[in-house]
Amino acid sequence: MRRSGSVLAMIGGLCLAIAGTVPALAHEHPSGITDLVTPAVVRIEATAHVDITLLDHIGDLVHVERSYRVPIGSGTGTVINPEGGMVTLTRVVTTDRDVRILAANRIFSEHHKVKIPADFERHKVKDDRLNHHLQDCYPPKKPTATCIIDVTTEITVFPNIAPADKEGFKAEIVRVGDRPDSPAVLAPIGRADGGAGLPTAPLAAAVPSKEGSPVAVAGFTGKPAANLPETVDIAHLRAGGAGEGGRQFKDPENKADEPKKLGALIDKGLLGGPVIEDKKGEVVGLLVGGGADARMIGIREVTKALAEANVAPGRGPIDAAFEQALTRFHTHYYGDAVPAFQRVLELYPGHTVAAAHLKTAQAKRGTAEDEATKTVAASGDAPRGAPLWPFVAGGGLLVLAVLTTAFLLWRRRPADPGPGTGPTTAADTRPPMPDPPSIPPRPVLDEHADSTRVVSRSFPALPKLSSTVPGPVLVARDPGATGAGATGAGAVPDGRPADAVQKYCTGCGMRLGHAHSFCGYCGQPTKT
Incomplete structure (x- = not known):
């Protein structure tokens, strides 16, 4: 019997493996897609907000106040965790031009009615006294300064949602690099707590090393809109070029000038956009360059920047x-x-x-x-799916195993001596045993507090949104947040300890308390 049991176990396992493998092959995850990344692609626009006060000492003392909004960068970013952490390039959110100079030029031109270009260059005017005041308005600040200037950077993120969010949401800089093409890390401000998070892009572990490895690039050429979806194009990586220089692009068949093609897309708004690997759909780097030059900084530089900013990538x-x-x-x-x-x-x-x-x-x-x-052409109504022969063969093997086991058990059972044979003992002359007392019916189980629930296995249990969550931007709930409906870490919703298990009497099915040693209904001990 021990051998036959082993054989049954092996046959059953083989049948289960066949049954589980065939449907799984039909749902193998596809490769070479960008759909995993494009929902996490966002448009980023950085603006310098300049507040300037001109102390006019020419004639009557006058304080002239102005506020200017100066665009300093724009490009594409990628969300890398459900909380809204993003990566882009440093020059998308910062600038090496001094916006204070532009503000000084504008306020002098407007107040004193002189022709001064509204640019980032220092200028001079013909009037010596006025020119002296203009030079004292330019930074850096001096004791004789004629201008008080305050600059703040405002970053607006436009997510890839429909209908499009025209206002976007604000973000702050967590980390910027020491070079314009270094990765920058951003975090959202004032996000709506209590949702399921933002879509994220998976990050690869390494950059493909093979010459001509196919990739895709994605990004926005402007604010997302119904008539302006994300732009996606294909490219190929050259071998080598890791580190600060970046990885170059080249079509292995020389049918397209990929550096020029991608450089034009970078100039239109794909600066800092993700470069997506072709097989797993993971981000392997960010787009840098422009004009006739397009390159990619690799994923190692990106993950290093995230680690230094203490921002962990993740999926939701x-x-x-x-x-x-x-x-x-x-x-x-x-x-x-x-x-x-x-x-x-x-x-x-x-x-x-x-x-x-x-x-x-x-x-x-x-x-x-x-x-x-799909239907089979011969029958016209039978669904076409996985082949049936593995299931038929497995069922036949199971039936054969059951019949073999039954035959072996029948051969090993002892022979019945039959009536009237063998010596008569005192046990044979005893009166028949009375019928056992009837067992009362089991009480109906509570179908409310501990009722059985049927859970679908098509998808894992996922949280649903509350209709009261404000705004189009959804982010993950704070793991440390508590509320009136929260329970302790060691408790379950009905107040029992987390490791407690509901027990029932094995004789009558009565529910038992956690400290009961005997059933209160039939008296049977709980431990045997």
């Missing part, structure tokens, strides 16, 4: 649900993809890629393109 529940939906969509299981994309939109209503794919999946659900509803 939106990303998990979205990857499940993409798997069904890109393997043409459109009927299964519809509820999956609906789940994503419940978590993040503005998800543009999920909304677009949901519309396509709904149109193709139940058609000849839907793998889940």
Whole structure:
């Protein structure tokens, strides 16, 4: 029997492996897609807010106050964790030009009615006295300064959502590099707490080293809008060039001048945009350059900047649900993809890629393109899916194993001596035993506090958004936050300890307390 049990276990395991492997092959995750990254691509615009006061000592003492907004940078960023942490380039959010000089030129030109270009250069005027005051207005600040200047940087982020957010949300600089093309790390300000987070982009562990490795680039050429979606283009990496110099681009077939093509996209707004690896859809670097020169700084520089800024990349529940939906969509299981994309939109209503794919999946659900509803041409009604022969063979093996076990048990059972044979003993003359007392029916179990719940295995349990969450920007709940409805770390919702298990009497099924040694209904001990 021990040998037959081992054989049964091996056969059962083989059948389960066959049954689990065949459907899994039909849902293998696709490769070479940018859908995992584009929802996390954002437009970034940096503006210097300059408050300047001119102390006019010519004639009557007058204080002239002005405020100017000076654009200092724009480009593309990538969200790398659900809390809204972002990476871009330093020169997207900073500038090496002194905006205080521009403010001084403008206020002198406006107040004294002289022709001074509104640029970042120091100028002179013909009037010696007025020119002296102008030079004292320029930075740096001196004891005889005629201008008091205060500069603050304002960073606005426009997420990839629909409908488009025209106002965007504010962000602050967590870290900038010592070079214009160094990675910069940003964090959102005043985010809406209590949501499921922002879509994030997965980061690769290393840059492909092979010459001509295919990649894709993504970014925005302006503020996201219905008529201005993200721009995506293909490229190829050259070998080498890691570190400060960056990695260059080159078409291995020489059909396109990729540095020039990508340089034009960088000038239009893709500066700092993600470079996406072709197989796993992960970010391997950021776009730098412009004009006829386009390069990529690698992922190691990006992760180093994140570590120095103490910002950890990560993935959230939106990303998990979205990857499940993409798997069904890109393997043409459109009927299964519809509820999956609906789940994503419940978590993040503005998800543009999920909304677009949901519309396509709904149109193709139940058609000849839907793998889940394709039919076999011969029968006309049998669904075409995984081959049935592994399941038939497995079922036959199981039946054969059961019959073999039953035959072995029948051969080993002792022979029945039959009536009237053998010596008669006192036990044979005893009166028959009375029928056992009837056991009262088990009480009906409570179907409220501890009722059984049926959980779908199509998707993992994911949080849902509250309708009261304000704003289009959704971010993850603070792990350390507490509320009136929060429970302790060692308790469960009904107040029992976290490791407590509800016990029941094995005789009558009565619910038992945690300290009961005997059943209060039938008296049976709880420990045997």
